Amino acid sequence: xxxxxxxxxxxxxxxxxxxxxxxTRDFSLKKLIGSAKFNWFYVVLxxxxxxxxxxxxxxxxxxxxxSEIVYTNWIFSIGGNAIRILQDRLDxxxxxxxxIVIYVWVFTFIxxxxxxxxxxxxxxxxxxxxxxAILLNYMVLMPFYLFFPVSVTGFYADSGVTPxxxxxxxxxxxxxxxxxxxxxxxxxxxxLIVTTLLVLVAAGRDYKTYYYFVGLATAAIVFAVLYLGVHxxxxxxxxxxxxxxxxxxxxxxxxAMGFDRLVRRISAKIFKENVEAG
Numbered sequence: 001x002x003x004x005x006x007x008x009x010x011x012x013x014x015x016x017x018x019x020x021x022x023x024t025r026d027f028s029l030k031k032l033i034g035s036a037k038f039n040w041f042y043v044v045l046x047x048x049x050x051x052x053x054x055x056x057x058x059x060x061x062x063x064x065x066x067s068e069i070v071y072t073n074w075i076f077s078i079g080g081n082a083i084r085i086l087q088d089r090l091d092x093x094x095x096x097x098x099x100i101v102i103y104v105w106v107f108t109f110i111x112x113x114x115x116x117x118x119x120x121x122x123x124x125x126x127x128x129x130x131x132x133a134i135l136l137n138y139m140v141l142m143p144f145y146l147f148f149p150v151s152v153t154g155f156y157a158d159s160g161v162t163p164x165x166x167x168x169x170x171x172x173x174x175x176x177x178x179x180x181x182x183x184x185x186x187x188x189x190x191x192l193i194v195t196t197l198l199v200l201v202a203a204g205r206d207y208k209t210y211y212y213f214v215g216l217a218t219a220a221i222v223f224a225v226l227y228l229g230v231h232x233x234x235x236x237x238x239x240x241x242x243x244x245x246x247x248x249x250x251x252x253x254x255x256a257m258g259f260d261r262l263v264r265r266i267s268a269k270i271f272k273e274n275v276e277a278g
Contacts, residue, residue, distance in 0.1 A: 002174070003177070006105070009105070010108055010112065013109045014113050014116065017109070018117070018120065021209055022121075031122050032119050032120040035122045035124065035127070036119050039119065041264075042131040043115070045131065045135055046115060049138040050138075052142065053141060054179065067149060068182050071148055072150050072156055075232045079233040080156075081160070082233055083159065083227075083232070084159060084161050086226060086227055087161060087162055087229075090227065095227070096168075099164070099165075099220075099224040099228050100168055101171075102217070102220045102221055102223075103165060103189070103224040103225065104174055107189055107193060110196060111192065114214075129199055129250045132255075132259050132260070133199055133246045133247050133249075134196075136246035136250065137192055137195055141183075144185055144186060145182075145183040148185060149184075150184035150232070150235070151181060151182050151184060152184055152229065152230050153184075153226075153229050153231065154166055154228070155181060155229075162229055163229040164227070164228045165228040165229060165230055166229070184230075184232065185232070185234065185235045185238060186235055186239040186241070187238065189230075189239070190222055190235070190236050190240060190243070191238075191239040191242040191243045191246070193221050194244070199247060202251065
Protein backbone atom coordinates (compact mmCIF):
# COMPACT_ATOMS: atom_id res chain seq x y z
CA UNK A 1 0.00 0.00 0.00
CA UNK A 2 2.77 2.43 0.93
CA UNK A 3 4.66 1.76 -2.32
CA UNK A 4 1.45 2.38 -4.30
CA UNK A 5 0.91 5.68 -2.48
CA UNK A 6 4.54 6.55 -3.12
CA UNK A 7 4.11 5.99 -6.88
CA UNK A 8 0.90 8.05 -6.91
CA UNK A 9 2.65 10.87 -5.05
CA UNK A 10 5.39 10.97 -7.72
CA UNK A 11 2.74 11.34 -10.45
CA UNK A 12 0.97 14.08 -8.48
CA UNK A 13 4.34 15.77 -7.92
CA UNK A 14 5.12 15.73 -11.65
CA UNK A 15 1.74 17.31 -12.48
CA UNK A 16 2.25 19.93 -9.77
CA UNK A 17 5.74 20.57 -11.11
CA UNK A 18 4.36 21.42 -14.56
CA UNK A 19 1.79 23.77 -13.04
CA UNK A 20 4.47 25.57 -11.02
CA UNK A 21 7.23 25.72 -13.64
CA UNK A 22 5.18 26.21 -16.82
CA UNK A 23 1.62 27.03 -15.77
CA THR A 24 -1.55 25.83 -17.47
CA ARG A 25 -1.22 28.36 -20.27
CA ASP A 26 2.24 27.35 -21.46
CA PHE A 27 1.98 23.60 -20.94
CA SER A 28 0.89 21.57 -23.97
CA LEU A 29 0.42 17.82 -23.72
CA LYS A 30 0.38 17.66 -27.52
CA LYS A 31 3.81 19.30 -27.72
CA LEU A 32 5.20 16.97 -25.04
CA ILE A 33 3.94 13.87 -26.88
CA GLY A 34 5.23 15.17 -30.23
CA SER A 35 8.66 15.87 -28.78
CA ALA A 36 8.69 12.45 -27.10
CA LYS A 37 7.88 10.76 -30.42
CA PHE A 38 10.76 12.56 -32.13
CA ASN A 39 13.15 11.52 -29.33
CA TRP A 40 11.49 8.18 -28.57
CA PHE A 41 14.66 6.09 -28.64
CA TYR A 42 16.42 8.42 -26.20
CA VAL A 43 13.32 8.28 -24.00
CA VAL A 44 13.40 4.47 -24.00
CA LEU A 45 17.12 4.43 -23.15
CA UNK A 46 16.92 6.83 -20.19
CA UNK A 47 13.83 5.05 -18.84
CA UNK A 48 15.36 1.55 -19.03
CA UNK A 49 18.86 2.48 -17.82
CA UNK A 50 17.84 2.91 -14.13
CA UNK A 51 16.08 -0.48 -14.26
CA UNK A 52 19.32 -2.15 -15.39
CA UNK A 53 21.16 -0.81 -12.33
CA UNK A 54 18.53 -2.39 -10.10
CA UNK A 55 18.67 -5.85 -11.71
CA UNK A 56 22.38 -6.07 -12.48
CA UNK A 57 22.93 -8.00 -9.23
CA UNK A 58 21.22 -10.96 -10.91
CA UNK A 59 24.30 -11.29 -13.12
CA UNK A 60 26.78 -11.32 -10.27
CA UNK A 61 28.55 -14.49 -9.24
CA UNK A 62 28.24 -15.57 -5.57
CA UNK A 63 32.03 -15.47 -5.25
CA UNK A 64 31.88 -11.69 -5.55
CA UNK A 65 30.86 -11.49 -1.88
CA UNK A 66 34.55 -11.68 -0.96
CA SER A 67 35.35 -8.96 -3.50
CA GLU A 68 32.65 -6.77 -1.97
CA ILE A 69 34.29 -7.06 1.45
CA VAL A 70 37.72 -6.21 0.02
CA TYR A 71 36.50 -3.24 -2.01
CA THR A 72 34.40 -1.91 0.87
CA ASN A 73 37.45 -2.08 3.13
CA TRP A 74 39.35 0.04 0.61
CA ILE A 75 36.62 2.64 0.42
CA PHE A 76 36.18 2.65 4.21
CA SER A 77 39.85 3.53 4.60
CA ILE A 78 39.17 6.84 2.82
CA GLY A 79 37.45 8.85 5.55
CA GLY A 80 34.99 6.14 6.52
CA ASN A 81 34.73 7.32 10.14
CA ALA A 82 33.59 10.81 9.12
CA ILE A 83 30.03 9.62 8.51
CA ARG A 84 29.70 8.16 12.01
CA ILE A 85 30.86 11.49 13.42
CA LEU A 86 28.31 13.31 11.25
CA GLN A 87 25.49 11.14 12.59
CA ASP A 88 26.64 11.58 16.20
CA ARG A 89 26.73 15.38 15.89
CA LEU A 90 23.36 15.64 14.12
CA ASP A 91 21.24 13.06 15.89
CA UNK A 92 17.77 14.52 15.25
CA UNK A 93 14.71 12.53 14.18
CA UNK A 94 13.30 15.40 12.12
CA UNK A 95 16.56 15.65 10.18
CA UNK A 96 16.49 11.90 9.54
CA UNK A 97 12.90 12.03 8.27
CA UNK A 98 13.64 15.04 6.07
CA UNK A 99 16.73 13.36 4.59
CA ILE A 100 14.78 10.19 3.80
CA VAL A 101 12.16 12.17 1.86
CA ILE A 102 14.94 13.95 -0.04
CA TYR A 103 16.75 10.70 -0.86
CA VAL A 104 13.77 8.58 -1.84
CA TRP A 105 11.14 11.05 -3.12
CA VAL A 106 12.82 14.25 -4.31
CA PHE A 107 15.56 12.44 -6.24
CA THR A 108 13.03 10.20 -8.02
CA PHE A 109 10.84 13.21 -8.81
CA ILE A 110 13.75 15.06 -10.42
CA UNK A 111 14.81 11.96 -12.36
CA UNK A 112 11.36 11.69 -13.98
CA UNK A 113 10.30 15.34 -14.14
CA UNK A 114 13.45 16.74 -15.76
CA UNK A 115 13.25 14.89 -19.11
CA UNK A 116 9.49 15.50 -19.24
CA UNK A 117 10.01 19.23 -18.71
CA UNK A 118 12.63 19.42 -21.47
CA UNK A 119 10.30 17.51 -23.79
CA UNK A 120 7.37 19.78 -22.89
CA UNK A 121 9.48 22.79 -23.88
CA UNK A 122 10.39 20.95 -27.11
CA UNK A 123 14.02 21.85 -26.45
CA UNK A 124 15.53 19.12 -28.62
CA UNK A 125 19.12 20.27 -28.32
CA UNK A 126 19.00 20.23 -24.51
CA UNK A 127 17.14 16.92 -24.45
CA UNK A 128 19.81 15.33 -26.63
CA UNK A 129 22.56 16.67 -24.41
CA UNK A 130 20.75 15.65 -21.23
CA UNK A 131 20.08 12.14 -22.57
CA UNK A 132 23.68 11.62 -23.68
CA ALA A 133 25.05 12.89 -20.36
CA ILE A 134 22.72 10.61 -18.37
CA LEU A 135 23.54 7.60 -20.56
CA LEU A 136 27.27 8.26 -20.19
CA ASN A 137 26.72 8.14 -16.43
CA TYR A 138 25.12 4.72 -16.65
CA MET A 139 27.82 3.46 -19.03
CA VAL A 140 30.33 4.10 -16.24
CA LEU A 141 28.14 3.15 -13.28
CA MET A 142 27.13 -0.28 -14.58
CA PRO A 143 30.67 -1.76 -14.90
CA PHE A 144 31.58 -0.44 -11.46
CA TYR A 145 28.45 -1.94 -9.91
CA LEU A 146 29.10 -5.27 -11.61
CA PHE A 147 32.83 -5.62 -11.01
CA PHE A 148 33.56 -3.27 -8.08
CA PRO A 149 30.76 -3.95 -5.56
CA VAL A 150 30.84 -1.76 -2.45
CA SER A 151 28.28 -2.15 0.34
CA VAL A 152 26.32 0.73 1.84
CA THR A 153 27.84 2.34 4.93
CA GLY A 154 24.98 1.37 7.22
CA PHE A 155 25.51 -2.35 6.56
CA TYR A 156 29.28 -2.34 7.04
CA ALA A 157 30.01 -3.65 10.54
CA ASP A 158 33.21 -1.68 11.19
CA SER A 159 31.78 1.70 10.14
CA GLY A 160 29.72 2.32 13.27
CA VAL A 161 27.17 4.03 11.02
CA THR A 162 23.46 3.67 11.84
CA PRO A 163 21.44 2.59 8.77
CA UNK A 164 18.89 5.38 9.27
CA UNK A 165 17.30 4.87 5.86
CA UNK A 166 16.92 1.10 6.12
CA UNK A 167 15.48 0.93 9.63
CA UNK A 168 12.57 3.11 8.57
CA UNK A 169 9.68 0.65 8.11
CA UNK A 170 8.04 2.26 5.09
CA UNK A 171 10.69 4.25 3.23
CA UNK A 172 13.32 1.60 3.93
CA UNK A 173 11.12 -1.05 2.36
CA UNK A 174 10.76 1.06 -0.79
CA UNK A 175 14.55 1.08 -1.17
CA UNK A 176 15.42 -2.47 -0.12
CA UNK A 177 12.74 -3.92 -2.41
CA UNK A 178 14.76 -2.79 -5.45
CA UNK A 179 18.27 -1.94 -4.25
CA UNK A 180 20.92 -4.72 -3.97
CA UNK A 181 22.76 -2.50 -1.43
CA UNK A 182 26.18 -2.95 -3.04
CA UNK A 183 25.88 -0.38 -5.86
CA UNK A 184 27.73 2.28 -3.93
CA UNK A 185 30.78 3.41 -5.90
CA UNK A 186 30.41 5.87 -7.53
CA UNK A 187 27.24 7.37 -6.09
CA UNK A 188 24.58 7.29 -8.79
CA UNK A 189 22.40 9.67 -6.78
CA UNK A 190 25.17 12.26 -6.77
CA UNK A 191 26.37 11.78 -10.35
CA LEU A 192 22.87 11.90 -11.86
CA ILE A 193 21.62 14.89 -9.85
CA VAL A 194 24.81 16.91 -10.44
CA THR A 195 24.70 16.04 -14.16
CA THR A 196 21.09 17.24 -14.29
CA LEU A 197 22.00 20.49 -12.58
CA LEU A 198 24.98 21.18 -14.87
CA VAL A 199 22.99 20.49 -18.05
CA LEU A 200 20.11 22.73 -16.93
CA VAL A 201 22.41 25.59 -15.94
CA ALA A 202 24.15 25.36 -19.31
CA ALA A 203 20.76 25.35 -21.07
CA GLY A 204 20.04 28.88 -19.85
CA ARG A 205 17.21 31.01 -18.57
CA ASP A 206 14.32 28.81 -19.77
CA TYR A 207 15.12 26.52 -16.83
CA LYS A 208 16.13 29.19 -14.32
CA THR A 209 13.29 28.65 -11.85
CA TYR A 210 13.67 24.90 -11.96
CA TYR A 211 17.46 24.69 -11.75
CA TYR A 212 17.40 26.79 -8.57
CA PHE A 213 15.26 24.04 -7.08
CA VAL A 214 17.58 21.33 -8.46
CA GLY A 215 20.57 23.19 -7.01
CA LEU A 216 19.06 23.14 -3.51
CA ALA A 217 18.03 19.51 -4.00
CA THR A 218 21.58 18.60 -5.03
CA ALA A 219 23.03 19.94 -1.79
CA ALA A 220 20.32 18.15 0.20
CA ILE A 221 20.85 14.85 -1.65
CA VAL A 222 24.62 14.93 -1.11
CA PHE A 223 24.01 15.42 2.61
CA ALA A 224 21.30 12.74 2.70
CA VAL A 225 23.34 9.97 1.05
CA LEU A 226 26.02 10.44 3.70
CA TYR A 227 23.84 11.06 6.76
CA LEU A 228 21.40 8.18 6.13
CA GLY A 229 24.08 5.48 6.03
CA VAL A 230 24.06 4.91 2.28
CA HIS A 231 27.24 6.27 0.66
CA UNK A 232 30.87 6.78 1.58
CA UNK A 233 32.71 10.07 1.06
CA UNK A 234 34.72 8.45 -1.76
CA UNK A 235 31.42 7.51 -3.48
CA UNK A 236 30.25 11.12 -3.41
CA UNK A 237 33.55 12.48 -4.70
CA UNK A 238 33.60 9.93 -7.54
CA UNK A 239 29.98 10.82 -8.33
CA UNK A 240 30.93 14.48 -8.74
CA UNK A 241 33.81 13.60 -11.05
CA UNK A 242 31.60 11.34 -13.15
CA UNK A 243 28.95 14.05 -13.46
CA UNK A 244 31.43 16.66 -14.61
CA UNK A 245 33.05 14.27 -17.08
CA UNK A 246 29.71 13.14 -18.55
CA UNK A 247 28.48 16.73 -18.88
CA UNK A 248 31.66 17.94 -20.55
CA UNK A 249 31.62 15.03 -23.01
CA UNK A 250 27.94 15.61 -23.84
CA UNK A 251 28.80 19.21 -24.69
CA UNK A 252 31.54 18.14 -27.10
CA UNK A 253 29.96 18.38 -30.53
CA UNK A 254 31.93 15.50 -32.03
CA UNK A 255 31.01 13.17 -29.17
CA ALA A 256 27.38 14.32 -29.14
CA MET A 257 26.93 14.02 -32.90
CA GLY A 258 28.63 10.63 -33.00
CA PHE A 259 26.42 9.37 -30.18
CA ASP A 260 23.35 10.89 -31.78
CA ARG A 261 24.06 9.38 -35.20
CA LEU A 262 24.41 5.95 -33.61
CA VAL A 263 21.12 6.33 -31.74
CA ARG A 264 19.29 7.63 -34.83
CA ARG A 265 20.72 4.81 -36.96
CA ILE A 266 19.56 2.16 -34.51
CA SER A 267 16.20 3.90 -34.18
CA ALA A 268 15.71 4.08 -37.94
CA LYS A 269 16.65 0.43 -38.36
CA ILE A 270 14.19 -0.69 -35.69
CA PHE A 271 11.46 1.54 -37.13
CA LYS A 272 12.05 0.19 -40.63
CA GLU A 273 11.94 -3.41 -39.40
CA ASN A 274 8.72 -2.68 -37.51
CA VAL A 275 7.17 -1.12 -40.61
CA GLU A 276 8.13 -4.13 -42.77
CA ALA A 277 6.84 -6.52 -40.11
CA GLY A 278 3.51 -4.64 -40.03
